Structure formats: C-alpha cells, structure tokens
Amino acid sequence: MKIKKAVFPVAGLGTRFIPATKAMAKEMLPVVDKPIIQYAVEEAFAAGIEQIIFVTGRGKKALEDHFDRSFEIEHTLKEKGKDDLLKQIQELVPVTGTIVYTRQNQPLGLGHAIWCARDIVGDEPFAVLLADDLIQTDTPVLSEMVKKFDRLRASIAAVMEVDKDQTDKYGILDAQLVEEDIVKINDMVEKPNPEEAPSNLAIIGRYILTPRIFDFLGAKQKGAGGEIQLTDAMRSLLKEQPIFGYKFKGKRFDCGDKVGFQMANLAFALERPDMKNKLLNFIKEIQREM
Ligand code: UTP
Numbered sequence: 001m002k003i004k005k006a007v008f009p010v011a012g013l014g015t016r017f018i019p020a021t022k023a024m025a026k027e028m029l030p031v032v033d034k035p036i037i038q039y040a041v042e043e044a045f046a047a048g049i050e051q052i053i054f055v056t057g058r059g060k061k062a063l064e065d066h067f068d069r070s071f072e073i074e075h076t077l078k079e080k081g082k083d084d085l086l087k088q089i090q091e092l093v094p095v096t097g098t099i100v101y102t103r104q105n106q107p108l109g110l111g112h113a114i115w116c117a118r119d120i121v122g123d124e125p126f127a128v129l130l131a132d133d134l135i136q137t138d139t140p141v142l143s144e145m146v147k148k149f150d151r152l153r154a155s156i157a158a159v160m161e162v163d164k165d166q167t168d169k170y171g172i173l174d175a176q177l178v179e180e181d182i183v184k185i186n187d188m189v190e191k192p193n194p195e196e197a198p199s200n201l202a203i204i205g206r207y208i209l210t211p212r213i214f215d216f217l218g219a220k221q222k223g224a225g226g227e228i229q230l231t232d233a234m235r236s237l238l239k240e241q242p243i244f245g246y247k248f249k250g251k252r253f254d255c256g257d258k259v260g261f262q263m264a265n266l267a268f269a270l271e272r273p274d275m276k277n278k279l280l281n282f283i284k285e286i287q288r289e290m
Contacts, residue, residue: 003146003208004051005120006044006127009113010037011057011104016256025060026256027131032268032275035066036255038092040131045094047142049127052099053120055113064101069093108220109227115217123211125149128230130205134264136271137250141206145246148182149208152244155237158206159183159245160252167194170202171231175245183245185238190224190231201245203231204252213237 014026027037041052056063070089077086104116114128127142135141141158148156162170168191175183189198207230216233223229234243251267254260269275 001124002048003125003127003149004049005053005124006049006051006129006142007053007055007114007117007121008037008040008044008129008131009055009104009110010060010063010131011055011107011113011116012110012256013057013107014256016258017261023059025056025063027060028062028066029255029261031134031255031261031264032272035063036134037063037131038066039134040129041067041094043140043142044127044129046140047127047146049142050098052094053117054099054101055104055116056101057104057107067093067099109222109225109229111217111223111230111233112220112228114230115214115220115228118214118218121211121214125155125208125210128205128207128209132254132256133205134253134255134268135204135206135248135250136253136264136267137248139249141246141248141250144248145206145208148244148246152182152242154241155207155209155213155234155243157185157208157234157243157245158204158248159201160204160247161200162202164194164197164200167192167197167200167202170204171229171234172197172199173201173203173245174198175201178244181247181249183247185243185245187238188231188235190229203245204248206248209234210237210241212241 010027014021017026028035044052074086100120102116102120104113145156171188171190172192173185174187175185178184213233216236220228221232223232253264255264269279
C-alpha cells in the first residue's frame with residue numbers, strides 16, 4: 001500500500017525557545033530564509049505524500065497562513081515586476097485540499113498529538129515528520145523510508161547514533177543490524193539515563209507507521225515526563241509487528257534546541273553560493289578575535 005498521508009505534529013509549546021515562541025510557533029522560525037516547517041513539507045511531497053495533516057494548537061495561525069495564498073503580497077510583487085519572488089511564493093502553496101488541519105486541544109505529548117489525527121489517517125500506513133528535526137542530506141530521508149517500507153512492509157523509524165551522554169533526550173533502541181542501513185528493533189525506551197540506555201542508537205523525527213499504532217496511542221498511557229509518548233505505543237506495537245530502523249545518511253539538526261538551530265542556520269547558509277564566502281570570512285574573523 002502506498003504511503004499517501006503524513007502527520008505533522010506541531011502543537012508543542014516550544015518552551016526551549018521562549019521568548020521567541022511565546023506567540024509564535026517554533027516551526028515558523030526561519031532556517032536561512034525558509035520556515036523550518038517548509039523544509040519538512042517539501043520533503044514529504046518529494047516522497048510522494050498526497051495529504052499533509054497538521055496537528056496544531058493555539059498560536060499556530062501563522063503556520064496556516066504560510067501555506068495559503070496571500071493575494072496582497074502576490075499583487076504587490078506583480079506590480080513591482082518581482083517575478084522570481086512571485087513564482088516562489090505561489091509555488092510553496094500546495095494544491096487546495098492537500099493540507100488538512102486538526103487541533104490537539106492540550107499538549108499531552110507527541111503520542112497524543114499523533115492520535116488526534118486518527119480519523120483523518122484512517123486504516124492505512126502513514127508517515128510522521130517532526131519538522132524540528134532538520135536533516136541536511138543528498139538522499140531525502142522520507143523518500144528512502146518509503147522505498148524501504150515498500151520492501152519491508154513494516155513500520156520504520158529514522159535512527160542515528162548519538163553521544164552516550166545524550167540518551168536522555170531520545171527514544172533509544174535495543175536493535176540489531178540486519179542490512180547495511182537497516183536495524184531490526186528488539187525493544188525501545190524513551191529518554192533513558194546513559195547508565196540504563198540499551199545503546200546509543202536513537203530515533204529521529206521521521207516515521208512510517210501502520211495504523212495499529214492508533215489503538216495503542218488510544219490507551220493514553222502516560223510515560224516519560226508525564227506525556228503520552230509515541231515510543232511507548234511503538235513498544236506495544238513491537239509485540240505484534242516488526243519495526244525497523246533506517247540509519248539515514250546526512251546531518252541532523254535539532255532545531256527545537258537553540259544551539260542546534262544556530263548550527264542548522266550556519267550549515268544551510270554555507271550551502272548557498274551567495275552567502276558562503278561572506279560567512280566563512282566572518283567566522284575566521286571572530287575566531288581570530290577569540
Ligand atoms: P518536543 O519534545 O520538541 O516538545 O516535541 P515541544 O513542546 O515542541 O518543545 P519544548 O521541548 O517545550 O521546547 C516534539 C514534537 O512533538 C510535537 C512538537 O510540536 C514537536 O514537533 N508535540 C509535542 C505536539 O504536537 N504535541 C505535544 O503535546 C507535544
């Protein structure tokens with residue numbers, strides 16, 4: 001079965017980014033000149049996704065406006081003959097009807113946010129993208145995962161190795177390598193202390209899940225941090241169905257974290273020929289001064 005729908009949980013409070021996130025969604029913070037969310041939406045469409053499901057919360061209006069037409073801006077750009085910009089903002093608006101919004105009325109956790117999309121997803125496998133995990137790569141992660149799903153016919157999560165002292169920030173796996181870039185997951189635990197972590201292999205914010213996950217999310221069991229965790233539901237799913245991990249190629253930035261966000265801006269800006277040299281010169285200059 002083709003993966004046609006992608007859920008984007010964007011209802012988190014973004015407390016690590018206060019005050020920037022007091023009245024604005026963290027997903028709207030720009031990396032270079034694009035909001036974080038736009039990178040993930042482009043990744044989803046490139047992977048063949050046909051419907052984007054945003055699970056939003058309060059204060060996320062700018063996100064809805066971003067993916068809608070702005071007649072005022074279009075009109076002004078047209079009058080000023082700024083055709084390139086006009087084309088750019090017209091192209092980023094998906095065909096009407098391909099984006100659906102639902103709301104999580106309380107931020108009870110990532111697992112709960114995904115569960116809020118259950119009726120829109122229905123009885124088919126679907127993707128989940130956490131936009132704040134921004135990945136710089138030549139092989140877009142979701143496209144690769146869709147190919148792997150076609151072959152493995154089972155749930156799959158993007159995984160990467162993290163520093164051993166960072167395990168308490170991730171869902172951590174007990175898993176074995178079964179192919180060059182695929183692990184088979186035996187067990188998983190959310191945010192374990194380094195001493196208790198079964199490995200340093202962590203789940204990153206890209207998933208393809210079978211719809212059975214909704215039954216486990218619906219149990220609304222609270223886990224780490226008092227939140228309804230996706231990892232706990234995946235652990236229950238694991239007792240019935242295999243789940244694989246895809247060791248993706250590329251650099252991942254946690255844009256929900258202040259340092260990760262700055263690194264992402266630098267890394268993506270350095271990819272741009274119009275910015276690269278100016279930035280490198282600036283970096284050298286401040287290094288000399290330090
Ligand atoms: P985070 O763990 O980054 O939490 O959520 P957060 O609330 O967004 O940010 P901090 O930690 O307070 O700074 C991971 C993903 O899950 C979504 C977030 O929007 C983010 O994409 N999420 C989290 C929800 O949609 N609802 C929730 O209740 C919690």
